[in-house]
Amino acid sequence: MALSLGFHIIFACIGMVMPFFMAVAHYKWLRTGNEVYRNLTKAWSKGVAIFFATGAVSGTVLSFELGLLWPVFMEHAGPIFGMPFSLEGTAFFIEAIALGFFLYGWNRFNAWFHWFTGVVVGISGLVSGILVVAANAWMNSPAGFDYVNGEYLNIDPIKAMFNDAWFSQALHMSIAAFVATGFAVAGIHALMMLKGKNVAFHAKAFRIAAAFGAVAAILQPISGDISAKDVARRQPAKLAAMEAHFHTEEKAPLIIGGIPDMQEKKVNYAIKIPGGLSFLAHGDFNAEVTGLDKIPEENQPPVAVTHYAFQIMVGLGVVMMIIALLYFLALWKKKQWLQKRWLLRLFVIATPMGFIAIEAGWTVTEVGRQPWIINGIMRTADAVTPMPGIVYSFYIFTAVYLSLSFIVAFLLYRQIRMVGKLYDHSSEPSKAI
Amino acid sequence: MLYVVIVFLWTAILLYLLLGGADFGAGIIEFFTSRKNRGRTRRTMYQAIGPVWEANHMWLIITIVILFVGFPSIYATMSVYLHIPLTAMLLGIIARGTAFVFRHYDAVKDDMQKLYNRIFIYSSVITPLFLGIIAASTVSRQIDLQAQDFLSAYVFSWLNGFSVAVGLFTVCICGFLAAVFIIGETDSEADRQFFTRKAKWMIISAVLCGVLVFTASYIENIPLVDWVFGKPAGILAITAASLSLPFLWYGLTHGKAIIIRLLAGFQVCMILFAATYRHFPNIVLLKHGGYLSLIEHQGQEKTIEALAWALLIGSIFILPALFYLLYSFEKKKPGEA
Ligand code: HDD
Ligand code: HEM
Ligand code: HEM
Numbered sequence A: 001m002a003l004s005l006g007f008h009i010i011f012a013c014i015g016m017v018m019p020f021f022m023a024v025a026h027y028k029w030l031r032t033g034n035e036v037y038r039n040l041t042k043a044w045s046k047g048v049a050i051f052f053a054t055g056a057v058s059g060t061v062l063s064f065e066l067g068l069l070w071p072v073f074m075e076h077a078g079p080i081f082g083m084p085f086s087l088e089g090t091a092f093f094i095e096a097i098a099l100g101f102f103l104y105g106w107n108r109f110n111a112w113f114h115w116f117t118g119v120v121v122g123i124s125g126l127v128s129g130i131l132v133v134a135a136n137a138w139m140n141s142p143a144g145f146d147y148v149n150g151e152y153l154n155i156d157p158i159k160a161m162f163n164d165a166w167f168s169q170a171l172h173m174s175i176a177a178f179v180a181t182g183f184a185v186a187g188i189h190a191l192m193m194l195k196g197k198n199v200a201f202h203a204k205a206f207r208i209a210a211a212f213g214a215v216a217a218i219l220q221p222i223s224g225d226i227s228a229k230d231v232a233r234r235q236p237a238k239l240a241a242m243e244a245h246f247h248t249e250e251k252a253p254l255i256i257g258g259i260p261d262m263q264e265k266k267v268n269y270a271i272k273i274p275g276g277l278s279f280l281a282h283g284d285f286n287a288e289v290t291g292l293d294k295i296p297e298e299n300q301p302p303v304a305v306t307h308y309a310f311q312i313m314v315g316l317g318v319v320m321m322i323i324a325l326l327y328f329l330a331l332w333k334k335k336q337w338l339q340k341r342w343l344l345r346l347f348v349i350a351t352p353m354g355f356i357a358i359e360a361g362w363t364v365t366e367v368g369r370q371p372w373i374i375n376g377i378m379r380t381a382d383a384v385t386p387m388p389g390i391v392y393s394f395y396i397f398t399a400v401y402l403s404l405s406f407i408v409a410f411l412l413y414r415q416i417r418m419v420g421k422l423y424d425h426s427s428e429p430s431k432a433i
Numbered sequence B: 001m002l003y004v005v006i007v008f009l010w011t012a013i014l015l016y017l018l019l020g021g022a023d024f025g026a027g028i029i030e031f032f033t034s035r036k037n038r039g040r041t042r043r044t045m046y047q048a049i050g051p052v053w054e055a056n057h058m059w060l061i062i063t064i065v066i067l068f069v070g071f072p073s074i075y076a077t078m079s080v081y082l083h084i085p086l087t088a089m090l091l092g093i094i095a096r097g098t099a100f101v102f103r104h105y106d107a108v109k110d111d112m113q114k115l116y117n118r119i120f121i122y123s124s125v126i127t128p129l130f131l132g133i134i135a136a137s138t139v140s141r142q143i144d145l146q147a148q149d150f151l152s153a154y155v156f157s158w159l160n161g162f163s164v165a166v167g168l169f170t171v172c173i174c175g176f177l178a179a180v181f182i183i184g185e186t187d188s189e190a191d192r193q194f195f196t197r198k199a200k201w202m203i204i205s206a207v208l209c210g211v212l213v214f215t216a217s218y219i220e221n222i223p224l225v226d227w228v229f230g231k232p233a234g235i236l237a238i239t240a241a242s243l244s245l246p247f248l249w250y251g252l253t254h255g256k257a258i259i260i261r262l263l264a265g266f267q268v269c270m271i272l273f274a275a276t277y278r279h280f281p282n283i284v285l286l287k288h289g290g291y292l293s294l295i296e297h298q299g300q301e302k303t304i305e306a307l308a309w310a311l312l313i314g315s316i317f318i319l320p321a322l323f324y325l326l327y328s329f330e331k332k333k334p335g336e337a
Helices: A002-032 A035-069 A071-104 A111-140 A157-161 A166-194 A199-234 A236-242 A276-282 A303-332 A335-339 A341-349 A353-369 A390-417 B002-031 B035-070 B072-081 B083-105 B112-139 B150-155 B161-183 B189-219 B224-229 B232-254 B257-277 B301-330
Strands: A146-148 A151-153 A254-256 A259-261 A266-268 A271-273 A372-374 B282-285 B291-293
Touching (some): A002 A035, A002 A111, A002 A166, A002 A199, A002 A390, A035 B035, A035 B072, A035 B083, A071 A157, A071 A372, A071 B035, A071 B301, A111 A157, A111 A353, A111 A372, A166 A199, A199 A236, A199 A303, A236 A353, A254 A276, A303 A335, A303 A341, A303 A353, A390 B083, B002 B035, B002 B112, B002 B161, B002 B189, B002 B257, B035 B083, B035 B161, B035 B301, B072 B083, B083 B112, B112 B161, B161 B189, B161 B257, B189 B224, B189 B232
Antiparallel strands (some): A254 A271, B282 B291
């Protein structure tokens, strides 16, 4: 499950963000008539088609896997948190239809109608992302039912959808998708510019992707702060694990880095900022922050994994924010930096960072919620399928996903290598078909 | 409201069978095409299904979502006892969807194409085979909630002659649907004849598999004959389907694309109707006489209500857009340069 999701989420993010990049390139083509923009739109749309299909099949697998792996969970949770899933179905459907129009609609429709279908792909992708995260948020912050003697009564699917956690999680996730995709795409095009290949083409692509990524990277820590305050309120155990915060105290320090020692209940080699955690979690340097000592042993999430994952996410978030700030500085004040190789190199280095941060972030929410599958209501161990031999299923899917990732990377590599031939006739006319 | 949901469920299954089925069928036809004709088949197919293939498969997602939101215990039981065929079908879906896209969007056309093609073709056969097996297993009374050992709980729940026969039948139906659909899309007389021949072959195999299904049900004591013919409505449906066969044949021979499409859709609709109405509202029949019913095992009222509204509102957005998509790619205009 975690594997399928971790795989799916990468494709889903690209599927929801790339259409916006395409829409910008496409808009510029329609406005300026500059061929490069049309070719860029086409080149990107091929990539999107590949990612969309892979995202769609892995998503289809997920909707089955929920039942295949967690039948007990779905039997009880399905009717409660199913609302976002049913609406999500609608959003996907619209996305698939719009994509059909967009990919096959070149020269068939009014140019602006065609452009508009591309925008619809992006918007419905974003909406479906928000909806599915609302479903996940419900697992963190169950709402919309009364839990009486092991029975789920008075179900209210609307309340379940608008649970306490949905807003902060959906906001953070949507921005994350823009950060990750923006930096990944910008990084690839930056690399091609450094190699001096089809520079006119790649420079335009880079500018669009970097602008999206950089704006989002600056917003992300702000939204992360909203999330952290939210977690502190609704899942103190998760916050304590994220921060490896063992003892309840006032003026709690913010712990950066370090190796949690589970026996001694302390964190070694960490940088500590006094009062920092109290401030981040409750907006007050003197506030009391619940530590793991207040949580019964059997309800504690795995501390080390959660803590490391959280550090990775925040660390990468800060690095990307700095790159983003440098980039804006270059755009507005230091135009000469734009010609420098180091700026492009920074973007190349940052290519995978957003996606690593996304995987880390999900590890934080999911592992930080353990041992619960529905926070405070149902334990993960009680939700799993009774069928023995489930590991084989796991091995098969691992093999499938590995080979798919490999093929997709291979296809992308081929797309990029063919840019000169297929999409950029201007800079290297000799290579044109 | 429950009935709104049930109608959507049934319609989603029907549309998946028709549209998704035609889509699988494209690969099945390729499977039964000699090597030298495959290129041509592939091109015609791609023009016809390219823009809509993604949308066709959404019906499966809708079906699953309706099941797990509205009828959670039915969904849970099926996921546990039919785990293996469901997984097989999923692998088929992954392989097929990705191979289809990869072969068209790979920037370099080289030997990788052969690999994509092979994967596409085989998974196009395997996926509907398991789809049919799963469907048959829900009514074959082999799901045993009291089973103690692995084999009887997780394997014999779906591995039996009847289920496999229905699986083969589904494969033929899919191939038939695809052939019928493609006939209207061809632009040369030679192509038209080629696909007409395929369609006829598929009808013949479907009828043979139908006989196989009845034989298997007889051997395994599944009262299929009684379900289908026990009540006037069933007899009517099957008779209508059978009577339309000669017309279909005539349409095929005389190249009436619209008529044969409508008739083919009608037949599948009738078959599904005959297969489901008799034990409605019980959609899963269990060993030892138990069953899971759409009415007794529905979710709580508020959930069903919300689901029904979500479906109704969703269809306001989806259906017009979907029709426009199908319509605009029907009028043939010059495609991408
Ligand atoms: C590009 C990716 C990315 C980046 C740079 C960040 N995050 Fe994040 N974070 C995610 C991607 C992400 C995520 C994968 O999208 C998560 C997992 C679940 C969710 O809603 O978002 C997440 C979850 C998540 C949570 C748990 C939310 C919950 O359980 O409800 C917190 C507290 C933060 N983040 C805080 C931060 C802070 C303070 C950051 C400072 C820089 C930060 N994140 C950067
Ligand atoms: C809407 C989205 C999601 C839902 C509904 C969901 C659902 C679940 C469920 C049911 C579990 C409990 C089973 C378990 O403990 O293994 C789980 C755990 C887990 N999930 Fe998710 N998940 C979602 C998103 C993600 C994503 C995108 C990732 C990607 C990295 C992820 C990573 C994990 C991990 C690492 C665990 C294992 C925790 C552990 O076993 O300690 N989840 N998730
Ligand atoms: C329990 C978890 C999840 C389930 C059951 C699920 C289900 C699905 C399904 C069935 C599809 C295919 C739809 C199609 O054919 O177009 C899909 C695609 C998609 N999913 Fe998920 N999903 C899950 C998690 C997520 C998460 C965590 C996100 C991201 C935030 C996400 C965002 C998307 C998007 C944007 C698409 C559209 C496909 C694309 O553009 O590539 N999903 N998902």
